[in-house]
């Protein structure tokens with residue numbers, strides 16, 4: 438039997454993907470999240486700068502206990518979507534606590550941040566006469582949500598609020614929504630949220646702030662990027678994930694009571710998906726307590742970042758520090774980027790090589806992420822390994 442055209446073209450594309458240096462490989466971890474990982478098939482542990490577990494809570498004993506207690510009390514599965522019978526007291530309590538913590542009237546839980554972003558954008562924008570104004574480097578989940586909505590998409594240049602203002606002025610719309618990462622996931626830089634809210638006031642728009650990488654690590658008591666910038670506005674909708682600094686999994690949206698009710702009524706990824714596991718939801722208050730009391734963790738992150746910054750001055754690749762946990766090292770070429778990541782990995786140091794389509798072509802990079810579980814000597818190990826593999830010279834060896 439001859440192979441189908443479908444499969445043979447897929448196989449040819451897979452070969453091209455590989456030859457362009459774009460093939461991804463999963464690692465199987467034999468240890469919980471943390472800076473020292475044991476990987477399947479490798480001897481000894483590796484020092485990891487891969488994780489978004491910024492506060493080091495993912496394997497924290499109190500959070501493990503919190504999940505175990507919640508599982509005993511509520512079970513593991515919610516058994517149904519929230520509007521059927523999946524919304525338990527623990528979900529209602531966690532939503533109240535998250536709203537209070539972030540300073541909003543109400544909050545709504547989602548199974549992932551991806552789903553939460555789809556929910557907000559597709560339920561607010563439903564007509565080609567609506568316009569979504571989206572930063573050009575927004576996270577894939579925001580981009581996909583914009584595409585899935587019926588709205589026209591107006592992309593503004595990264596962090597360029599002047600460009601955004603021009604687009605807002607030039608674009609008549611029934612409804613306008615500005616969407617942005619608060620901390621950009623592959624760059625580590627931060628949106629000027631105050632200016633975005635000013636523009637929203639001036640041009641009668643709402644603003645969706647995706648604080649996946651700011652919640653827990655920025656702002657007073659880790660309340661996030663809106664707290665960092667002292668922003669409180671009815672025009673703002675916050676989306677934050679619970680799978681990064683909070684050490685759990687899932688996400689929430691916080692906004693006015695009216696908007697949260699709108700999402701309950703109209704957001705398809707909320708209505709047509711099983712409610713989050715009560716075991717994880719029941720541990721949210723513990724995660725928030727650890728975040729709130731975790732100032733020493735945030736202080737440590739600053740110290741690690743300062744140590745790292747002091748060691749990269751002579752690197753041949755531009756390395757950027759924005760006071761967040763995400764530090765990009767711009768290599769440029771895809772193959773060279775993966776070569777660098779592999780060379781470090783051979784020396785027991787794991788950093789992520791980030792290539793298109795995650796980032797634009799020609800801007801491939803190493804993404805180094807610091808967590809409060811790292812020690813200063815771990816940063817020194819990374820700096821030493823980078824020196825060994827030639828970050829200071831012309832040629833990077835394998």
Ligand SMILES: Cc1ncc(COP(=O)(O)O)c(C=O)c1O
Nearest residue numbers: 549550551576578622649678680
């Ligand atoms: C900026 C940003 N938004 C949203 C998401 C999606 O969140 P989740 O992993 O909970 O789906 C991510 C995850 O990587 C992210 O970096």
